[in-house]
Amino acid sequence: MYMVYDIGGTFVKYAFVSQTGDVKTSGKFETPYVDALTLIDKMVTVAKDFSDLKGVAISCPGTIDVDSGIIYHGGALTYLHEVNMKEHVSKALHVPVSIENDAKCAALAELWQGSVKDHLNSVVLVIGTGVGGGVIINGSLYRGAHLEAGEASYVMDHYDVETKKATFVGETCSASLTVKAIADVIGLEPQDGEGVFRYLNEGNLEALTIFDRFCHHLAAQIINLQYVLDPEIFAIGGGISVQPLFLDRLRKAIDEILTRNPHHVAKPKLTTCHYRSQSNIYGALYQHLLEYQ
Known part of the structure; x- marks a missing residue:
């Protein structure tokens, strides 16, 4: 034991x-x-x-x-x-x-008995306060030369060449920051995730506008990772992944990006993590x- x-x-x-x-x-x-x-x-x-x-x-x-x-x-x-x-x-x-x-442990769980166990090459993304995860190459977790592989939070989402300042995936793709932003707009407590998704599922326009912005930021990074790593599948985890609306809107965001930018050939495949x-x-x-x- x-x-x-x-x-x-x-x-x-x-x-x-x-x-x-x-x-x-x-x-x-x-x-x-x-x-x-x-x-x-x-x-x-x-x-x-x-x-x-x-x-x-x-x-x-x-x-x-x-x-x-x-x-x-x-x-x-x-x-x-x-x-x-x-x-x-x-x-x-x-x-x-x-x-x-911890995020690499989540990826290892999916590799061992979870949603990517039947795939040689995959990416597991854990969406929470930031974005962590793991890269699976040839059936093994890839850690990188400096132990930083999979640390998506530090990837730059946008870089301003004039100010030399950047925004980062850990902020633009943060589920907790997104929930807080929606809660602020519709008058809920900052951590009321259930309340936020109630408004989202009811089709509240203000809530969906903020949520879709978050989904598009994440979708763009998934497409980028598809080109860099070319995995068979992405497994998406974190507390937000239990919400069916999340994966639906994320897939929709990917489709919209690919449609509006027809030179793209990447077609990422998504699933949710088995373990919670x-x-x-x-x-x-x-x-x-x-x-x-």
Whole structure:
């Protein structure tokens, strides 16, 4: 059995999981914002309550060197920068430990048992606060020379040659920023995603105008990626992907771009990710199995 952690900005979710992905028990605790050792001590304490522990798999924000176990940047958890969590946890529990970036774990989950498992070349995009994900080439996750492959948030959406300023995909294709913008316009609470989609599904013009702008920004980047990587399929994840309207409007945006720009020959194929809130758990486990079996 394996202990798997999904470190998030609000909670650390954990699951005691079999080799085949059967979850025996799960839980969560609030993410501490004190320091790295406080977080690691809490993870170790949780794991010690379980017997027959064969290994620990971790999904974590930041740029992750999976070989050394060193975390760079750490997303919202800035105290994780240059921390070797793999080494700390392994020494405390005396079992093999693996660690991988959270968005790449989502991609690994889809590769292992999800929506791209039957494809050699694919791209998984996780649409949330920003845009993360993973690039699958010849059936394996491609991390890149500097561990940055799949970090779509840093791709420039527009560059002004006069001001030398750019807008980035992490902003223009942010689901959370889009929900907030729509909520502001129609008078809802900033995080009321259900309310926003109620208005969208009812055909509210103001809401759809903002939402379609977001879909077109994302559609343009998907078309760009189709030319650069030429994947068989794109799997779209994140909380917004559970809304049928999202994929419908995204496909419509792609079709409109291709129609208005007839020189295009790319025809991206889209699907939704199979895994939802548990994707990081399954992907982290798969990374562990790849490393140690």
